[in-house]
Amino acid sequence: MIFSILLSAALFHVSLAVYSDYFPLPAEGATVLHSKHDPDITLSYKKTDICESSYSGYVHLPASALSDVEGPPEYSMNTFFWFFPARESPETAPLAIWVDGGPGVAALSGAMTENGPCFVNDDGNSTRRNPFSRNNRVNMLYIDQPISAGYSYSNLVNITYNLLTETQTPTDFSKGIPFTPNITVFPGTVSNPDLAFTANNSNIAAKAMWHFAQVWFEEFPIYHPENERISLWTNSYGGYFGLAIFSFWESQNKKIQSGDLKAHYLHLDTLGIENGCIDAVSQALGYPHIAYNNTYNFPLINETVYNEIVQSVIDPDPDHGCLAAIHRCREVASVGDPQFYANNKTVNDICAVATELCFPILGIAETYANRSSFDIAQVLPTSFPNYQHSAFFNRRWVQQSLGAPVNYTDSANLTGLYFLGTADAFRQSQASVEYLLQNDVQVTLVYGDRDTRCNWIGVENISLTVDYPDAKNFRAAGYADIHTNKSYTGGVVRQYDGFSFSRVFEAGHEVSAFQPETAYEIFNRAMFRHDIATGTRGKYGASHYQSKGPASSWSIKNVLPPPPPPKCDLWAMSVTCTDDQIIAIENGTAIFDGVIVTSPAS
Numbered sequence: 001m002i003f004s005i006l007l008s009a010a011l012f013h014v015s016l017a018v019y020s021d022y023f024p025l026p027a028e029g030a031t032v033l034h035s036k037h038d039p040d041i042t043l044s045y046k047k048t049d050i051c052e053s054s055y056s057g058y059v060h061l062p063a064s065a066l067s068d069v070e071g072p073p074e075y076s077m078n079t080f081f082w083f084f085p086a087r088e089s090p091e092t093a094p095l096a097i098w099v100d101g102g103p104g105v106a107a108l109s110g111a112m113t114e115n116g117p118c119f120v121n122d123d124g125n126s127t128r129r130n131p132f133s134r135n136n137r138v139n140m141l142y143i144d145q146p147i148s149a150g151y152s153y154s155n156l157v158n159i160t161y162n163l164l165t166e167t168q169t170p171t172d173f174s175k176g177i178p179f180t181p182n183i184t185v186f187p188g189t190v191s192n193p194d195l196a197f198t199a200n201n202s203n204i205a206a207k208a209m210w211h212f213a214q215v216w217f218e219e220f221p222i223y224h225p226e227n228e229r230i231s232l233w234t235n236s237y238g239g240y241f242g243l244a245i246f247s248f249w250e251s252q253n254k255k256i257q258s259g260d261l262k263a264h265y266l267h268l269d270t271l272g273i274e275n276g277c278i279d280a281v282s283q284a285l286g287y288p289h290i291a292y293n294n295t296y297n298f299p300l301i302n303e304t305v306y307n308e309i310v311q312s313v314i315d316p317d318p319d320h321g322c323l324a325a326i327h328r329c330r331e332v333a334s335v336g337d338p339q340f341y342a343n344n345k346t347v348n349d350i351c352a353v354a355t356e357l358c359f360p361i362l363g364i365a366e367t368y369a370n371r372s373s374f375d376i377a378q379v380l381p382t383s384f385p386n387y388q389h390s391a392f393f394n395r396r397w398v399q400q401s402l403g404a405p406v407n408y409t410d411s412a413n414l415t416g417l418y419f420l421g422t423a424d425a426f427r428q429s430q431a432s433v434e435y436l437l438q439n440d441v442q443v444t445l446v447y448g449d450r451d452t453r454c455n456w457i458g459v460e461n462i463s464l465t466v467d468y469p470d471a472k473n474f475r476a477a478g479y480a481d482i483h484t485n486k487s488y489t490g491g492v493v494r495q496y497d498g499f500s501f502s503r504v505f506e507a508g509h510e511v512s513a514f515q516p517e518t519a520y521e522i523f524n525r526a527m528f529r530h531d532i533a534t535g536t537r538g539k540y541g542a543s544h545y546q547s548k549g550p551a552s553s554w555s556i557k558n559v560l561p562p563p564p565p566p567k568c569d570l571w572a573m574s575v576t577c578t579d580d581q582i583i584a585i586e587n588g589t590a591i592f593d594g595v596i597v598t599s600p601a602s
Contacts, residue, residue, distance in 0.1 A: 022187045023158075024396065027403040030057060033219050041065055043219045045083075046403045051118035051127055055083045055222050056402040058152075059215045061208075069207045075197045079212050080144040080151035080404065082108065083222065084117055084135040092226050094269065094527050095139040099209075099245070101236025101276065103202075103419040104412030106150025107142040110235065112389035114512035115519070116142070123594035124391030124571075132512070132520040134233075138527055139223065141216075145209055145241075146199040148412035151393075151404040153191030154198065161188045164586060166413060166574060168193050183570065184585060188394075188407040198415050201424040202244035203340040209245050210252055214264050229269035231527060236454060236509060239276020240425060243432035246271045250439050270442040270498075270526055274511045274519070277454040278462055279430040280358060281326055284313050286458025287361040291368070295449055296560045298376060300369040309361060318353070322361065325354040326426045333427055342422035351423030358426060365452050373453045375508030377560045381602070384564045385513040387572035391595040394571075410571070430462045437468035442498035444526040448507025448514055449491075450560075456503050463494070463501040474499050478549030480533040482518060490518030492556065493532040495547040500532050503553055506561070566602030570595045578602055 027044070035041035045057030061077045086093035100110045112120050115134045118127040134140050144150030159168040163184040170193065171178070177187055191197065199205040217223075217230075234242040246268055253268070255261035277283065292299050292306040301309070315321030318328040329351035333340070336347040365373040372378040392398055393408035419425070436443055445463060447456035464475055474496040482502060484490035491504040502522055507514035522532055531537035531545055568577035570592070573585065580600050584590035591599040 022181065023189050024399045024405050024407060027405045028400070030403045033221070035215055035219060038065055041215055043215055044403065045220065045222070048401045048403075050398065050401050051116065051129075052084070052087075054085070054117075056404075057081060058403070059212045061211055061215070066208070066211060069204055069211070075147075075154040075192070077147050077208055077211075078153050079147070079208070081212075081216065082111065082142045082402070083220070084133075084140045084142075085222070086139045087133070087136050089137075090139055091224070093137055093139050094227070094229060094231065095141060095223070095225060096134065096231040096233050096270075096272075096523075096527060097141045097143060098134075099143055099145055099232070099234050099238055099241055100149075101234065101238040101241065102149065102411055102416055103146065103205075103237045103241070103424070104149050104415035105236070106144045106408070106410055108144060108150050108393060108408070109389060109410055110510075110512075111142045112392070113385040114235075114510050115516075115523075116140070120386075120388040120392040121594070122386075122388060122567075122596050124388045125395060125594070127392070130516075132516040134520065134523055136520075137524055139225075143209070143212065145212075146205045146412075146415060147208070148191045148193070148198045148409060148415050150410070151399075151402070151406055151408055153406050155192050156189050156406060157192045159188055159190050159193070161186055161190075161407070163570060163573060164582065168409075182588075189405070190407050190409055191412075193414050195414060195418045198412070198418065200418045201340055201342045201422045202240045202419075202428060203248065204342070205241060206244040206248040210249055210266075213249070213266055217266065218264050228267045230266055231268075231270040231272065233270075233272035233274070233523070235274040235276055235511070237277060237425070239273045239278045239454060240428045242271050242273055242276065243278065243428065243436070246441060247432045247435050250436065250441065268436075268441050270444060271436060272444040272446065272523065272526060274446045275448055275451050275454045275456075275509045276459075277425065278433065278459060279428065280354075280426045281323060282430055282462045282465060283454070283458030284322055284326075284358065284361070285310065286455050286461065287364055287452065288313070290452050290455045290457050291364045294376070295554065295557050296376065297557060298560050300365050300371060300376065300452075305368060309364065312357070313361065320357070322354070322358040325357045329354045329423055329426055330429070340427065342424070348422055351426060352421070354426040355420060355423045359420075362453055372508075373451075374510075375450050375514070376452060377450055377508070377563060379563045381566065381568075381576050381578060383567035383569070383576045383602075385510050386567065387569045387576065388595060390569075390571035430466055433462065434466050434468050437466065437470075437499055440498070442526065442529070443500075444522070444532070445501045446504060446511055446519065446522055447502065448504045448509065448511045449558075450507060450514075451509040453509055460501060460503070463499075468499075470496055470499070473497075473544070473546060477547045478551055479503075479553045480547040480549045482522065482532060483534050484515075484518045484521050488517075490515055490521070492549070492553045493522075493547055495532050495545065497544055497546075498529070500526070500547075502532055505556075505558055568597035568602055570597070
């Protein structure tokens with residue numbers, strides 16, 4: 001029998017039985033639509049009942065349609081989406097896009113561990129309903145981006161996947177599998193892992209997303225909104241992604257309005273950032289601060305280490321000081337690479353110094369306290385939120401139901417290294433927040449206070465220093481309690497009209513996973529333009545809204561809970577398993593319940 005890799009040039013003459021347990025089958029049963037503007041651009045989709053009735057598919061963009069993205073790219077983009085109509089009144093519900101962080105983490109990760117219609121069980125093969133799903137009242141569109149994340153791909157390549165080392169190695173299987181597959185080492189098919197076949201910075205990713213949106217909002221036949229307003233929500237590295245995406249989309253809208261560009265106008269409504277990193281300069285001193293003096297009275301470092309880290313941040317020598325290195329990087333880049341194609345070696349080399357000096361402060365919790373920087377309540381290895389969705393999305397029946405001809409990659413590690421190599425995180429700034437606020441895009445900042453990686457202290461500083469017409473009114477606002485329900489206060493919020501900053505109590509990096517109801521209420525109140533504190537204040541307009549309360553929330557303290565029970569997951573061994581468990585998995589003595597190791601115990 002002939003096994004074919006969809007959209008590739010190779011045909012392999014092998015027994016299908018040899019591959020049946022590993023390689024995805026070609027996608028079948030999808031409706032394919034050609035773009036009104038370019039017949040080479042297509043949108044494919046199919047109805048699926050995974051979680052609940054929904055639609056999944058791809059926007060297929062040939063390299064010829066992407067000449068403005070990378071000058072030009074030499075690869076096509078096949079971007080995966082999963083659309084969940086609102087459970088209540090989808091015809092009149094607003095729409096929100098969700099992209100994840102990483103860079104290179106699939107949006108499906110957020111869907112299945114944070115805010116989507118269902119969660120994956122420990123067996124890695126079944127799901128349960130999420131009562132706080134964001135599609136209860138809002139149409140949700142999850143997009144795997146950039147290329148290589150999740151099910152999105154350029155061209156397909158056969159690889160050997162090693163769960164122990166978390167590597168994907170291109171492999172020739174034309175003469176059969178040259179090794180004996182097992183539970184940790186097996187063949188598969190993924191997007192070309194070559195770094196030249198994906199974005200290398202947030203600006204390029206934003207351009208690719210604009211092309212996706214042009215096709216999806218014009219061609220996808222299932223979505224017929226009464227209003228065309230689009231919101232975007234994200235977390236973690238998505239702070240950079242979200243700001244780059246919406247800023248670029250807004251700049252394109254201005255070109256459309258002026259007549260300089262003929263394209264589909266994207267009506268931007270709200271950008272929601274949940275524990276997202278935004279500006280390394282404004283956030284830098286927040287890292288030693290929260291590690292030494294946090295609202296849980298749980299120092300991760302002593303005073304000596306704190307002073308050493310602060311000095312490494314503020315040292316004025318750009319070859320030794322984090323902030324000075326970032327400023328030099330941005331100055332050189334503004335001249336040598338103003339469009340941020342990240343293809344100027346001189347600029348990249350200079351900016352690499354900023355990466356080298358600044359990146360270590362993101363991992364203070366792990367380095368000095370054996371705690372997770374994503375949740376200081378957790379001791380390493382961590383197990384929450386879980387990773388069972390990786391096994392689920394690599395089930396053949398799931399791939400067939402979703403129409404994915406590729407294995408699922410939860411986190412495209414090589415993409416992350418590519419972004420790191422261009423110092424993307426250190427070239428982004430809070431100017432993008434200012435640009436959106438100046439153009440009447442609502443910005444909602446939501447931060448769990450147990451996260452140190454993109455912590456609330458640094459972003460509170462950003463919220464108080466952004467410059468836009470209502471900045472003084474925002475700074476004059478006080479912290480009001482967030483009434484999650486009649487009996488629970490989930491956090492505090494400072495808000496003036498469409499700009500808000502929320503500190504969510506007892507939450508780590510993925511706010512929705514830790515405090516699902518509070519995050520759900522904040523999301524809905526922002527989406528329907530009600531006050532974040534209570535949700536009872538109607539839409540603000542001529543009558544402005546300003547939250548009332550103290551200027552600081554620092555007096556509100558909490559106590560760290562005990563760490564959650566450890567749970568070693570086969571698909572996330574490096575972060576969830578002990579050394580003894582990894583050895584047992586490798587030598588075949590580990591005992592599993594689904595994809596979870598039960599023996600040896602953690």
